[in-house]
Amino acid sequence: MSDERLVEFFFSPGSRYSYxxxxxxPSLEAATGCRVEWRPVNGPDIRALxxxxxxxxxxxxxxxxxxxxxxxxELWADxxxxxxxxxxxxxxxxxxxxxxxxxxxxxxxxxxYGWRLCRAIYASDAWPIDEKVCVRVAAESGLSTxxxxxxxxxxxxxxxxxxxxxxxxxxxxxxxxxxxxxxxMFWGNDxxxxxKHVLSKPRESGV
Numbered sequence: 782m783s784d785e786r787l788v789e790f791f792f793s794p795g796s797r798y799s800y801x802x803x804x805x806x807p808s809l810e811a812a813t814g815c816r817v818e819w820r821p822v823n824g825p826d827i828r829a830l831x832x833x834x835x836x837x838x839x840x841x842x843x844x845x846x847x848x849x850x851x852x853x854x855e856l857w858a859d860x861x862x863x864x865x866x867x868x869x870x871x872x873x874x875x876x877x878x879x880x881x882x883x884x885x886x887x888x889x890x891x892x893x894y895g896w897r898l899c900r901a902i903y904a905s906d907a908w909p910i911d912e913k914v915c916v917r918v919a920a921e922s923g924l925s926t927x928x929x930x931x932x933x934x935x936x937x938x939x940x941x942x943x944x945x946x947x948x949x950x951x952x953x954x955x956x957x958x959x960x961x962x963x964x965x966m967f968w969g970n971d972x973x974x975x976x977k978h979v980l981s982k983p984r985e986s987g988v
Contacts, residue, residue, distance in 0.1 A: 786815045786980060789961040791949050792895060793824040794882050795875040795910075797854045797865075800899040802958040802970040804863045806892070809973065813980035819891035821882035824957045825875055826946035831955055847871065854903075857970060864904040873910050876942070878902070881915035883942045884932035885924060894922040 790806065792799035806817050844850075851867045858865035878898060885894030897918045901907050907914050912933070919929035932938050949959060953966050960967040960976055967976045 786813070786962065786984070788815045788817045788976070788980070789820050790817050791820045791822045791945070791954055791957055791959040791961070792882075792899075793822055793875060793957040794878040794895060794898040794902060795873060796824055796957045797850065797903055798970040799824075799958045800865075800903040801854060801857045801861065801863075802973060803896050803899050804861055805970075805973050806896075809977060809980075813977055815980050817892070819882075819886065819895045820945060820949075821879050821886060821891065821895060821942070822945045822949050822957060823876045823879040823942060826943065827950050827954055827956060830946060830950040866903060866905070868902060868910070869908055873902075877912065877915065878910065880938055880942050881912075881918075881929075881933055883945070884929055884935070884938050885919060885922065887932050887938065887941070888924055888928060890922050890924055894918060894924065897922055 788809070790802070792803060794800075806819075809815065810817055854867075855865050882891065882895050882898055885891060885898075898915065901914055901918055902910050915933065916926050916930055920926050952961065952964065954968070956968060958968075958970060960972070962976075962979065965979065967973075967979075
């Protein structure tokens, strides 16, 4: 029986903290021997299912103020040694991006595509981040752009994205990025250190 442990990574390509967390997946796998399954999800869908959206209206706390989030993300990016750019606006199509990542997942390229799309949004000068960029990233990920474009518009992809949000919410997720080891949940880029700690502990019998 394999000792490999599965970590489910629910991420939204349009989320800055998903980008930051995604940058650490290779080191997480190398340090702990886990296998990470990339699960694209639309963050706003999860918040809608909860019935509360901290981004609606005035920030409910300083944590959700855009200036603070930019500052915080820049500090994390510097700590990780990765580039970060603040998008020109915050009004891009989050669901399109999550749908594109879902289409790539259906083609077996969830990790390669998910990382490249996150990076296009938060570490490149590409703008706007639209369908053309999504298709270009598919080509960069080694995917057939014809197959990718067909799945991007496939109703099954849209249904899978909706079902993923429902699953994440049902399991207790309230935002992205969220990690699961079985039913243990870890929310946020800053919880990766705790995730590594848990993964490094000896496994209990039957776990």
